[in-house]
Amino acid sequence: MAQVKITVNHNRCVGSQLCMHFLPAVFEMNESGQSMVIDANAADITSIIQTAEQCPQCAIKVEDTSSGEILFPPPGLGF
Amino acid sequence: MNTTLLKDDLMATEVIADPHSYYRTLRENERVHWNERWKGWVLTGYKEAVDVLRDADHFSSDRMGYLESELTQEERESIAPIFNVLKYWMVFRDPPEHTVLRMLLNKLFTPVAIERYRPMVRKIVQKALDKVVSNGRMEFIRDFAYEVPMSVILELIGAPDLDRDKIKEWSEAIGVFFFIKADEPRRREIACEGINSMVDYITPLIQQRREHPGIDLISLLISAEEAGQLTYNDVLATCVLLVFGGHETTMNLIANGTLALMTHPQEWEKLQKDPTMIKRAVEELLRYDGSVKSTVRWAKSDVMVGDKLIKKGERLLVSLSGANRDPLQFDDPDALDITRDPNLHVAFAHGIHVCLGASLARMEVEEAFSGLVRRISCPKLEKTAKLDYYPSVVHRALKSLPVTFQELK
Numbered sequence: 067m068a069q070v071k072i073t074v075n076h077n078r079c080v081g082s083q084l085c086m087h088f089l090p091a092v093f094e095m096n097e098s099g100q101s102m103v104i105d106a107n108a109a110d111i112t113s114i115i116q117t118a119e120q121c122p123q124c125a126i127k128v129e130d131t132s133s134g135e136i137l138f139p140p141p142g143l144g145f
Numbered sequence: 146m147n148t149t150l151l152k153d154d155l156m157a158t159e160v161i162a163d164p165h166s167y168y169r170t171l172r173e174n175e176r177v178h179w180n181e182r183w184k185g186w187v188l189t190g191y192k193e194a195v196d197v198l199r200d201a202d203h204f205s206s207d208r209m210g211y212l213e214s215e216l217t218q219e220e221r222e223s224i225a226p227i228f229n230v231l232k233y234w235m236v237f238r239d240p241p242e243h244t245v246l247r248m249l250l251n252k253l254f255t256p257v258a259i260e261r262y263r264p265m266v267r268k269i270v271q272k273a274l275d276k277v278v279s280n281g282r283m284e285f286i287r288d289f290a291y292e293v294p295m296s297v298i299l300e301l302i303g304a305p306d307l308d309r310d311k312i313k314e315w316s317e318a319i320g321v322f323f324f325i326k327a328d329e330p331r332r333r334e335i336a337c338e339g340i341n342s343m344v345d346y347i348t349p350l351i352q353q354r355r356e357h358p359g360i361d362l363i364s365l366l367i368s369a370e371e372a373g374q375l376t377y378n379d380v381l382a383t384c385v386l387l388v389f390g391g392h393e394t395t396m397n398l399i400a401n402g403t404l405a406l407m408t409h410p411q412e413w414e415k416l417q418k419d420p421t422m423i424k425r426a427v428e429e430l431l432r433y434d435g436s437v438k439s440t441v442r443w444a445k446s447d448v449m450v451g452d453k454l455i456k457k458g459e460r461l462l463v464s465l466s467g468a469n470r471d472p473l474q475f476d477d478p479d480a481l482d483i484t485r486d487p488n489l490h491v492a493f494a495h496g497i498h499v500c501l502g503a504s505l506a507r508m509e510v511e512e513a514f515s516g517l518v519r520r521i522s523c524p525k526l527e528k529t530a531k532l533d534y535y536p537s538v539v540h541r542a543l544k545s546l547p548v549t550f551q552e553l554k
């Protein structure tokens with residue numbers, strides 16, 4: 067199981083629901099229609115990164131909890 | 146302004162010329178307002194816009210379904226060509242069909258996927274600029290703003306040699322159907338002709354790609370069809386939607402953004418001095434004077450929006466421009482500040498229909514402005530020029546933008 071920390075930046079999330087549809091075990095929408103992480107361990111790292119990539123707003127950050135390395139987004143991506 | 150408000154005339158000359166003042170007055174008076182003339186609700190606040198756009202359970206985008214229910218059998222037949230394509234456009238579909246289409250197409254338009262087109266776009270920008278910079282003047286829209294997105298979308302569908310002027314003409318014809326004056330008596334015929342011509346043009350292209358697949362968007366759509374994920378109708382409609390939606394909105398943003406910077410030359414200079422500001426700057430240009438002013442939803446059941454009860458079946462015009470200037474969300478909203486951060490505007494909408502092409506549009510506009518500030522001084526409006534916008538509730542579209550400038554060596 068993944069050892070990652072996932073954060074959703076609510077200054078960027080537009081509530082597309084895409085992350086939730088791709089990984090419903092990990093993401094859910096809160097009452098204001100933005101994404102939140104319900105279980106970062108419910109999927110493998112590859113699927114989590116692939117899902118973070120789908121975010122049109124680059125709002126999802128994935129970090130390796132042991133090394134602190136940012137697995138997504140790569141530097142310079144997003145806005 | 147108040148008399149216009151009372152008349153609820155969203156197409157009044159002064160509203161088209163300066164929508165921001167009209168929507169500000171409306172927002173200050175009544176954030177959720179029943180427009181008697183349009184027979185629907187007009188939303189000008191940020192929170193209300195976001196509440197509606199993020200809530201596809203209560204608000205439908207099924208424009209074709211609602212339109213169909215209002216027409217007679219005869220009227221329906223007269224616009225069959227439009228219906229048969231537009232009803233497959235994802236932008237007009239609700240879940241669950243929308244979700245399937247969007248999850249599939251989204252993969253082609255992610256920020257990562259779009260990066261690979263950046264070098265191609267940079268070249269297109271350079272080429273367009275090479276043609277005009279030494280002249281010291283240009284009609285900005287025709288000579289630059291139009292060139293870039295049109296070349297890009299044709300590259301993406303793998304047909305760089307298609308006749309751009311024809312595509313522009315047909316797109317405008319289709320646009321007449323929903324964007325331009327509702328009182329154009331032949332609007333349905335014009336739109337049918339536009340759609341038929343576009344379909345006739347794209348059909349052989351799809352056929353050709355089926356026989357000789359490439360790495361272009363049409364080939365990718367066909368492989369999804371062959372895998373049973375899309376129908377042929379989805380493929381055809383999506384091609385039309387990408388061509389139609391892919392250039393005009395981006396062209397208008399490049400033009401509106403340039404005009405915004407022309408009237409705030411200190412912001413142009415900031416960007417010129419520090420090109421790393423480009424990403425934030427593009428977000429601010431989208432917020433400040435985005436190219437899509439509004440979108441429409443239909444209430445699926447009785448539902449509260451702000452302090453108003455919206456009845457099942459009633460329609461709502463969500464003013465994206467109004468929301469983007471709401472002081473409850475943005476400090477000093479009428480000021481252009483290219484360093485604004487955070488800047489969670491609604492220029493691409495919010496929720497499940499948030500613009501599929503947003504990453505592509507952002508990258509094109511970044512490249513366009515990076516190229517412009519590198520090659521020319523802050524443009525000035527030609528002395529004799531007068532700014533004039535197309536009469537549309539949806540598009541914020543200048544008719545032309547004649548400018549003078551100096552080439553930077």
Ligand code: HEM
Pocket residue numbers: 206235236237247386387390391392394395398435436437440441492493494495497498499500501502503505506
């Ligand atoms: C600055 C340029 C652009 C702006 C301001 C813009 C704006 C928008 C807005 C506001 C919507 C949402 C409509 C709604 O919710 O009813 C939308 C949807 C859409 N846009 Fe864009 N757009 C731009 C560029 C593009 C480009 C370049 C493409 C294609 C290559 C594109 C393709 C689409 C598609 C396919 C949808 C429907 C998405 C869905 O229903 O899930 N747009 N756009």
Ligand code: SF4
Pocket residue numbers: 074078079080081082083084085086100101120121122123124125126
């Ligand atoms: S994909 Fe991005 S924008 Fe969409 S809901 Fe998830 S975090 Fe928000």
